[in-house]
Amino acid sequence: MSTLEGRKRLQLLGLLSPATFVIGLFFIAPLVIMATYSMLEPGLYGGVEWNFYPDNFGRVLGWADGTLEEFDPVYLEIILRSFKLAAITVFLTLLVCYPAAFWVARQPEKMRNFCMFLITLPFFTSLIIRLYAWVLILRPSGFINTTLLALGINTPINLIYTETAVLIGMTYIFIPFMFMPVYASVEKLDRRLLEASADLGASRWQSFWKIIFPMTLPGVAAGSIIVFIPSLGNFIVPSLLGGAQVLMIGSLVEQQFLAARNWPFGAALAMLLMVAVLICLILNVLAQNRNKAGVS
Amino acid sequence: MNSLLARLGRGLLGGYSLAFFIFLYLPIALIVVYSFNSNPINMMIWNGASLDWYRSLFGLSNSLGSSKMYVESSDQLLAALRTSLTIALSTTAISTVAGTFMALALARYRFRLQGFYRVLMFMPMLMPDIVLGIALLIFFVGIGMPLGKASIIIGHCTFLISYVFLVVSARLAGMDTRLEEASADLGASPMHTFRRITLPLILPGVIGGALLAFIISMDDLVITYFISGVDSTTLPVYIYGMIRRGIKPEINAIATLLLIASFIIAAVGLYLRSRQPATTKEDTHG
Incomplete structure (x- = not known):
């Protein structure tokens, strides 16, 4: 034995x-x-000195007193912008996917499978190519401005290297991430609840906000978190569609490692990003637990 | 009145969904169309179909005569493709074995660190790419390991093991454990049970996980970007560099070829997955 x-x-x-x-x-x-x-002193030529050096964080968070490093609010600004853009991306993907999920869920089985195939496919295609498509569309001599010109409108609009461009790019690449969990929760909806709610005299509007939306909330929450995390730390989208105008935390980290060669400062920025992600995850788990407690 | 409103609502929803699919596919379709545009000056203005950009990719002559083409050299492009394939195949092999083993350990054994491992296996997937990329960069430079194919393979494995683990775990969770018990009761050795019962049943999950690992490894840009060396440029890193240096018609041709390749892989993968339940039944009866 x-x-x-x-x-x-x-x-x-x-x-x-x-x-x-x-x-x-x-x-x-x-x-x-x-x-x-992240807590070591940056060396002269891109290396580190083994001394405790809290100013890497101080430069961003405000306690660098100017003897070693200056506090510069520009870093906080960029971090706040990253949060803002990631939050708007979540909202936009939700706006795009939520109604479509309802439509797909109502289709006959064959059509439904085909739709799911169409939505999954972009996930398998190269990310860089899907973003490149938007560079082609948004750049000054791109698809939109060429089309406008062909229509006789000779006022080119400046789209690339703006926050809008970054938002379009992120929404586009993260659509499958939002669609899947939202669809999963929409598909599970019990139609009888809707009928009951209509029988009891609720309007369509009431049924939606009181019955349907709360029941799809777990899917919405899951989709939000898996869109929010990669959006927050993204640097490919801002680098291709935001240029030097729209920097995010990811762009800052990349700069510190590949251009400025201040690795400890870059590591400190990455630590802040990691902590932000961890906080989001913990909040998500807590919210899920409370939801479960509320149901039972 | 009410039914009219309902019909109107359904129509709106249908229209919205149509717009959704157009939004999803129009950008990709544009690339494909422009890759056949012969206009060398403005690729946005249609000037007749041609295969010039494809010819120039492979270093063939084209209708533009001897004028120097934009692609630096098709050798570089093919070298990047080779590097990507080498890395993706090695990564897939390692992470499929390690991820499947881990899934089996957590599903079929009871031990003290189980909860810890469950959390641990999720962490690499939730870590932002860029954080993992720079952490690996610091690590490799710190231990004095040169950046190249080996560092990229290691880097990819750290998070792809988790993906394989997840896919195989899902398969194991839906499996009937009584089959394994029956096999053991009938006197089969654990190894025999594994080879004849467990492995055939989880095989679709293993193949699915491997396919996913292969695709993500081929496509990874962020982590590779930080830990690739001079001689180990992968395809996505190469294309990223091309785009940043300026938009050229050849990029459309490369992109179209890659789109076709990934569509084929995805179609095969999804087809295999849609057949899964049927194969399982056959397996259990056979």
Whole structure:
């Protein structure tokens, strides 16, 4: 019996070790080192000095007194803008996906499967190419302005390198992320509840806000969180569609690592991003738990 | 009156959904159309169809004569494609094995760290790309490992193991454990049970996870961007660089070829998934 136990234990060890090794050594350890770096003094040529140096965070959050680093509100501004753009992206993806999810859910099975295929497909196609499409559309001599010109309107509109362009790009690439969870909760809706609500004299408007919307809320919450997190830390969309005009936290981090070569400061910015994401996740879990408690 | 209103509402919803699908596909369609436009001066103005940009991608002569084409060299492009494939195949192999093992461990064994592992396996997926990218950059530079294919493969594995784990776990959760118990009761060794019962049943999940890992690895830009070296430019990083240097018609041709490739992979993957329930039934009866 003990040999059987021992053999089982050995099997378990064998199953656990590959992933533990990779994730422990190349995920956990790098994050710990990054956290350490964020509190070290930047060296002269892109390296670090092993001294405790809280001003990496102070430059952003306001306690750098000017002896070593200046507090510059521009960083807070960029962080706030990232939050704002990520929140608007969540709202826009929801606005685009929510009604479409209802329509798809009502289709006959074949049509429904085809729609799901069409919505999943972009997820499999290259992200950079989907963003490139919007560069083609929005740039000064792009699709929109060429079309306007062809229609006889000779006032080109400046779209690329604006917050609007960044929002369009992020909404476009994150649509499948929002659609899937929202659709899953719409599909599960019990039609009898709607009938009951109509029988009891509720208007369509009332039925929607009192019955349907609350029941799809878990899907909306899940979609919101998986759109919000990658939007907040994005740097590809701002770099292609926002240019130097619309910087986000991700763009700042990239600059510190590849251009300014101030790695500790870049690490500090990344830490702030990570903390923000963690807070969002914790809030999400708490809200879910409260929801469950409310139901039971 | 009420039914008229309802019909109007349904019509509006239908129109909205049509607009939704147009929004989803018009940008992609534009790239494909423009990739065949022969106009070398303004690619937005249709000037007749041609395959010039495709020819120039592969270094062939075209109707523009001997004028130097825009692509730096088709060798670079093919080298980037080769690098991407090498990395994606290695990554897929490693993360499929590690992710499947982890899923089996958590679904079929009871042990103390189970809760910890469940949280741990979710973390790489929730971490913003850029944070993981720079953490790996600091790490590799810190331990003195040169940046190149190996560093990219390691970097991709850290988060793709989680994706495979998730897909295989979902498959394991929907599986009938009595089959494994029956096999054990009938005297099959654990290895035999695994090979003849467990593996065939979870195989669609494993293949699905591997396909997902392959696609994400081929497409990853952010993490690769930070940890690739001079000689290890992948396809997405190469295209990103091209776009940043300026829009050229060849990019449309590359993009169209890539779109076709990913459509085929996706169609095969989704087709396999839609067939899953049927195969499972056959397996259990056979």
